[in-house]
Amino acid sequence: MEIIASGQKGLLQPPDVEEFRRWLKENKSPALRDKVMDDHEAVKRFVKDGDYIGVELYGTVRCPMSVMREIVRQGKKKLRLAGQGLLEIDFLVAADLVEAMDITYVGYEVLGLSNILRRAAESGRVKLVEWSNGAMAWRFKAAAMGVPFIPVRSMLGTDTFKYSSAKVVKDPFTGIAVTLLPALILDVGIIHVHRADKYGNAQIDGISGFAFEMARASKRLIISTEELISTEEIQRYPERTIIPWFLVDAVVVAPFGSHPGEMCYCYERDQEHLLEFLKAAETEETTQQYLQKYVYGPKTHQEYLDLIGRDRLEALKGANKGR
Amino acid sequence: MGTETYSPTELMICIAARLMKEARTAFIGTGIPMLAASLAKKLYNPDLITIFEFGGIGASLEDLPRAVGEARTFYRAMVATGICDVMETAQRGLIEYGFLGGAQIDPYGNLNTTVIGPYDKPKVRLPGSGGANDVGSLCWRTIAIMKHEKKRFIEKVDFITTPGYLDGPGARERAGLPAGTGPYRVVTDLALLGYDDATKRMMLLATHPGVTVERVLENTGFELIVPKKVAQNEPPSSDELRVLRTEVDPERLYI
Numbered sequence: 331m332e333i334i335a336s337g338q339k340g341l342l343q344p345p346d347v348e349e350f351r352r353w354l355k356e357n358k359s360p361a362l363r364d365k366v367m368d369d370h371e372a373v374k375r376f377v378k379d380g381d382y383i384g385v386e387l388y389g390t391v392r393c394p395m396s397v398m399r400e401i402v403r404q405g406k407k408k409l410r411l412a413g414q415g416l417l418e419i420d421f422l423v424a425a426d427l428v429e430a431m432d433i434t435y436v437g438y439e440v441l442g443l444s445n446i447l448r449r450a451a452e453s454g455r456v457k458l459v460e461w462s463n464g465a466m467a468w469r470f471k472a473a474a475m476g477v478p479f480i481p482v483r484s485m486l487g488t489d490t491f492k493y494s495s496a497k498v499v500k501d502p503f504t505g506i507a508v509t510l511l512p513a514l515i516l517d518v519g520i521i522h523v524h525r526a527d528k529y530g531n532a533q534i535d536g537i538s539g540f541a542f543e544m545a546r547a548s549k550r551l552i553i554s555t556e557e558l559i560s561t562e563e564i565q566r567y568p569e570r571t572i573i574p575w576f577l578v579d580a581v582v583v584a585p586f587g588s589h590p591g592e593m594c595y596c597y598e599r600d601q602e603h604l605l606e607f608l609k610a611a612e613t614e615e616t617t618q619q620y621l622q623k624y625v626y627g628p629k630t631h632q633e634y635l636d637l638i639g640r641d642r643l644e645a646l647k648g649a650n651k652g653r
Numbered sequence: 654m655g656t657e658t659y660s661p662t663e664l665m666i667c668i669a670a671r672l673m674k675e676a677r678t679a680f681i682g683t684g685i686p687m688l689a690a691s692l693a694k695k696l697y698n699p700d701l702i703t704i705f706e707f708g709g710i711g712a713s714l715e716d717l718p719r720a721v722g723e724a725r726t727f728y729r730a731m732v733a734t735g736i737c738d739v740m741e742t743a744q745r746g747l748i749e750y751g752f753l754g755g756a757q758i759d760p761y762g763n764l765n766t767t768v769i770g771p772y773d774k775p776k777v778r779l780p781g782s783g784g785a786n787d788v789g790s791l792c793w794r795t796i797a798i799m800k801h802e803k804k805r806f807i808e809k810v811d812f813i814t815t816p817g818y819l820d821g822p823g824a825r826e827r828a829g830l831p832a833g834t835g836p837y838r839v840v841t842d843l844a845l846l847g848y849d850d851a852t853k854r855m856m857l858l859a860t861h862p863g864v865t866v867e868r869v870l871e872n873t874g875f876e877l878i879v880p881k882k883v884a885q886n887e888p889p890s891s892d893e894l895r896v897l898r899t900e901v902d903p904e905r906l907y908i
Contacts, residue, residue, distance in 0.1 A: 387707065391722040413781075437780030439683040439720050440906060444780070451768075451778035460767065463706055464740035464787035471737055483744055484790045487828030488763075489813045490782050493772060498829065507829025537708030537727055538735040594724035601719075651716075651728065 334507055337494035339459040342410050342430050343382045345478040345513035353549055360576045364528045366558065369400035369631055372580035376550045377401055381517035382410040384470070384548065387539035389416025390439075390591040390599050394522035394554040396584040396631040402427065403626060412514065413458070414466055417590075417607055420446040421625060423456060424617045430457035432514070434466045438608060445611045460493040461485070465511050467540040472513035474546030481508040519548030521573065522587050524596070526555040530578025531564040531571045536594035538572060545573040554582040556596060584631050586643050595653055597646040603638070659889050661800075661842035663897060663908055664861055666692060667889040669752070669798050669840045673698055679750040680704045680743060680788050683721050685798045686752035688908070691717055691901045696893065704748060706784035708734040717902055721784070740784075743791035746831065751792030753785050755799050757810040760854045760875045761824075762817025762836030764789065764797060765810040772812060782814050789815035790830055794837035801841035807874040818853035844869045845886060849878050859884035 367375075377383070383401075387393060398418040401409075402425045413419060413433035420436070422428050424446045436447045450456040461469070464484050472480035485491040486498060486509055497510045521541050526532040532553050534541055545551055553573065558581070564571060587593075590600035590607070610620035628634040635643060659667075662685070669689035673679060674697045681690045681703050690703050691714045702711045705718070709727030718725040727733040742748060755764035756779055766785055770776030789795050795817075799805060817836045819825055826832050835853075839846040845859040856878035857869060866883055889897075902908050 387722055390720050391707070414783075433781050435781045435783035437783075441719075443777075447780075448778045452775055454774075460781060462782040462786035462790075463736065463784040464791075467736040467740065483829065483831055484740070484787045486790065486830050487813075487816050487819045487825065488786060489767070489772070490786050490815075507827075509829070536724060537722065537733045539707045539722060540736050542735060543737060592724060594727075599719070599723075651724075653729075 331502055332500040333497055334500060335491070335498040337491055337496045339493055339495045341495045341512060342432055342459055343514060345473070345515060347476055347478050347513060350473070350515050350549070351476065357549070358576055362529050362575070365530050365578060365581045366528045366583065367580055369396050369582050369584070372552050372582050373397060373400045373404050373406070376552055376579050377406050377518050379407045380409070381406070384412040384516040384519045384544050385415060385418050386519070386521045386541050386544050388414060389418050390604065392522050392539070392593055393418050393588050393591045394520045394552070394584070395589060395591065396587045396634065397520050397552055397554050397582060398422070399625045399634065402621065412466060412516070414463060416444070420444055420611065421621070423447060423450050424621060428456050430459070432461055432466065433458045434461045434463045441604065441608055446617060449614065459495055460490050462490060465496070466514070467543060469511050469514035470540055470543035470547040472511060473515045474543045477513060479510045479512050481510055483508060485509045514547060516544070516548040518550045518552065519544045520552045520554070521545060522554045522584070523573070524555070524593070525557045525559045526553050526581050527559055527561045527564045528581060529561065529575035530573070530581050531561070531575045532573040532578070533570045534572050542572055545577050548577070550579050551577050552580045552582065553578050554584040554587045556585055556587060556593060558583050586635055587631070589638060589643070596650060597643070598649040600642070600646055657891055657894055659894055660908065663894065664889055665798060665840055665842050666897060666908070667893045668845055668861070668886055669796070670697065670893070672796060672838060672840070673701055673750070676701055676750045678702045678704060678748050679752060680748050680792050682751070682753040682785060682788060683783070684754045685907065686754065687718050688897070688901055689752065689798065690714065692893065692897055695896050695900055704739060706739055707736050708739060710734065710739070717906065719906060740787050740791070743787065746793070748792045749794060751788035751795045753788055753795060753797050753815065755797055757805050757807055758797055758799060758839065759807060759810045759817070761819060761821065762795070762797065762839070762848065762855065763810055763813045763819065764815040764817065765812045767812040767814045769811055785815040789817070791834070793834050795835065796838045796840065797836065798840045801843040801869070801872050803872050803874045806872065818848065822851070822853050843872060854878055856880060857883055859886045861886050862888040
């Protein structure tokens, strides 16, 4: 295949599908083991310094925030990240735990830019490689397929391509130029879901984002769930199992686990808390104060929920419109 | 009618909503496009199918989304799917319009949402592409909605995040982008703009009420094509303003 152009940035994670197969064969088991554990144990056992991490969905929407706060508390270092998100990424960057990021979007949509990303990127502290949202999801899809790359028609002709590690080739069948995206195999994937059983069979309500692809692109996989349900319930609706047990390493039960983000059909986003965080994020000093209060302060997810307050959480639940 | 006061943002939303009168499918980016889609659905085109990148297709759009993955993007929707399915639907050519915001735009409609200043030493690091590059690559017609300022409308954007016509006629196809796609309109707080067929450069189509062609030119940092006849946009109607203020954004998140 003729290579027409190459993105100038190096790969942050090699798309080594042979190594991925070997790893999965040696480490994944279909045995029905109880994988329920708390955030502390899940992060201690399955997140390591230097890992490449992916988080799904994103900061204000169905996001495993309790696990992310625990990663900061345990101070896992030199992490590389799939950079599509909000405060779940900003927490790690602000705690100086991130070395490099495949970035597609780090910002707060209507609420504005990320000042934490700005400080990190403008000082050159975090190495960045550019992609589009579609491209990142497709990179997970390629890994989920077990192939080293996937051809797509995004990113062509742009600086987003130029500052990526993708390639443009002449398609041997049609002769048109297509972008080849390298598969993105994660050391750890972290996904928050509505329901899971103790083995890790997981159900998601509403949009599925890129949970299907990311779960299958991960070597180690931590699931956090609003609710623990019986395997019998899973078996009654097997078509709802978007993530099967044999991919999952840890099941963390985390009600309000997406706070301050929303969980569709369960609770609304905590707009007030988001604004408090964004205000704090304006300076380095107040960012660290926020982390002290809400991340390092509470030692467990329950302590965090106590700090936020039962009444406030119930109000977020009450504000939800349901289906 | 037309004597009511309104803000530049409100005007921009109303003009963009009118562009959705005939649309069947529209990929909605974050920010102002969400308000325009919501207004269009309530006032002009209840059958408009809105598509949000993380999986919401055909929502009622009763409440204004604050995020492209929020429950409001698929409340009472036809479909709640995932990002690959949505992007692949666009890649197969099934999505007509894409509505995007941007920090900078050039005469060929290339958009920048990545960095202001040089890439390696940015003055301002912006969020990055998000779904914008995919929308601008794969939808048939892209509509940009942004503030009309000289520093934003520039001959060369600092970074091409999302492809417009790149460097001119035929460039998209040469790069491998789907044939027949590209920028269609730009809605600003001063004017409605389009593109000249022959050169693919931006062209003034209509000015907003009280705005002169000179004022548009003063606020554009590149040579804008001005046809002999420039239309005048109607001001927001009292209906548009009422629905926008009381139904679309009653919390005043954006307006």
